[in-house]
Amino acid sequence: MKILSDWLIPAVICGIVLYGFLHGCNILDAFVEGAVEGMKVVYKITPTMIAITLCVGMLKASGGLDLIAAFVEPLVSLVRIPKEVVPLMLMRPISGTGALAVFKDIIAQNGPDSYVGRVASVMQGSTETTFYTMALYYGVTHVRKTRHTLASAVGADLTGFLFSALTVSLLLG
Amino acid sequence: MMNYVLMVLVVLSIVFGGLLGRMPELTSAVLESGVNAIQLCLELCGTVALWCGVMKIAQRSGLCEKLSRALSPVTNFLFRGLKEQSPRAIDSISLNITANLLGLGSAATPMALDAMAELDRLNRQCNVASDYMVNFVVLNTASIQLLPTTVATIRRLEGSADPLEIVVCVWLSTVASVVVGLSLAKLLGRFRKRRDRS
Numbered sequence: 001m002k003i004l005s006d007w008l009i010p011a012v013i014c015g016i017v018l019y020g021f022l023h024g025c026n027i028l029d030a031f032v033e034g035a036v037e038g039m040k041v042v043y044k045i046t047p048t049m050i051a052i053t054l055c056v057g058m059l060k061a062s063g064g065l066d067l068i069a070a071f072v073e074p075l076v077s078l079v080r081i082p083k084e085v086v087p088l089m090l091m092r093p094i095s096g097t098g099a100l101a102v103f104k105d106i107i108a109q110n111g112p113d114s115y116v117g118r119v120a121s122v123m124q125g126s127t128e129t130t131f132y133t134m135a136l137y138y139g140v141t142h143v144r145k146t147r148h149t150l151a152s153a154v155g156a157d158l159t160g161f162l163f164s165a166l167t168v169s170l171l172l173g
Numbered sequence: 174m175m176n177y178v179l180m181v182l183v184v185l186s187i188v189f190g191g192l193l194g195r196m197p198e199l200t201s202a203v204l205e206s207g208v209n210a211i212q213l214c215l216e217l218c219g220t221v222a223l224w225c226g227v228m229k230i231a232q233r234s235g236l237c238e239k240l241s242r243a244l245s246p247v248t249n250f251l252f253r254g255l256k257e258q259s260p261r262a263i264d265s266i267s268l269n270i271t272a273n274l275l276g277l278g279s280a281a282t283p284m285a286l287d288a289m290a291e292l293d294r295l296n297r298q299c300n301v302a303s304d305y306m307v308n309f310v311v312l313n314t315a316s317i318q319l320l321p322t323t324v325a326t327i328r329r330l331e332g333s334a335d336p337l338e339i340v341v342c343v344w345l346s347t348v349a350s351v352v353v354g355l356s357l358a359k360l361l362g363r364f365r366k367r368r369d370r371s
Binding site for chain 1: 190278336
């Protein structure tokens with residue numbers, strides 16, 4: 001697994017750059033254009049990030065977050081999910097930016113290579129902002145009744161959460 | 174949605190802070206949060222820009238279309254019968270899945286919206302979601318990403334010895350959530366149909 005994680009990113013970058021070059025693509029122009037788009041995306045999420053960091057920071061400092069986490073701990077500890085990642089599970093389906101802020105905080109507090117840090121990393125990487133995606137996608141259609149979309153999507157999220165703890169326990173110890 | 178979340182968070186923190194006597198901590202949290210947020214965005218800006226740049230090369234050189242074509246058997250399997258009804262919808266769906274796999278969120282969304290509009294047309298603008306729509310939305314709410322670069326960047330910045338060690342766990346969890354999500358969609362869809370008929 002070490003070889004995979006060492007080689008993955010350099011190999012992907014090298015592969016794409018080489019493919020682009022061999023297919024006569026102006027790789028520097030394309031890169032610059034993409035990089036500008038990427039910076040715009042970060043620029044756009046910054047104000048939202050400040051708002052969410054403020055709210056989450058306040059709730060944490062007030063001790064409220066600890067209370068909520070202590071309340072659900074008996075439930076999540078059954079499936080080896082540490083209580084520290086509960087805020088991430090609550091935020092993940094609602095807001096991508098919010099989840100990112102919460103994730104960063106969990107990693108900073110617990111360390112990236114701890115059990116908590118690893119489970120949070122897998123959760124952040126393997127689930128999506130369900131409610132936002134649903135609202136956005138159905139927004140362009142005439143659909144008012146989404147039938148079983150929400151139930152299936154939430155089922156998928158919960159599976160992702162369960163598997164984050166399960167795979168980290170089994171593969172990374 | 175987010176409006177309610179933000180309001181609830183602020184009100185809850187004042188209530189808890191007051192009850193638990195944590196007002197000084199609350200004040201410093203307010204003063205620090207702006208700085209923390211800007212710091213995180215600055216730290217991420219470089220990686221996001223770099224990755225979007227590299228992926229733009231993949232788009233420009235036709236690598237995305239190629240991957241998307243390689244994926245078409247999977248798309249045709251997941252959306253059986255759609256190809257005959259609308260080649261355009263299935264193309265948009267394939268490209269959307271490819272963009273998601275490569276972590277190209279900003280490219281994935283327009284294609285997804287195009288696919289949804291096309292599925293809406295096929296649905297004869299009826300106000301009840303079709304099975305194709307449900308499957309497609311569920312597929313998009315389960316993140317299918319090959320390289321979790323943002324996660325890896327934050328891990329690296331916080332001093333991880335091996336930022337990508339979680340990648341296999343991410344893949345397994347993603348596959349599990351996609352399989353469960355789509356199976357649920359299929360099962361519940363069948364159940365609903367039966368109930369509607371009776």
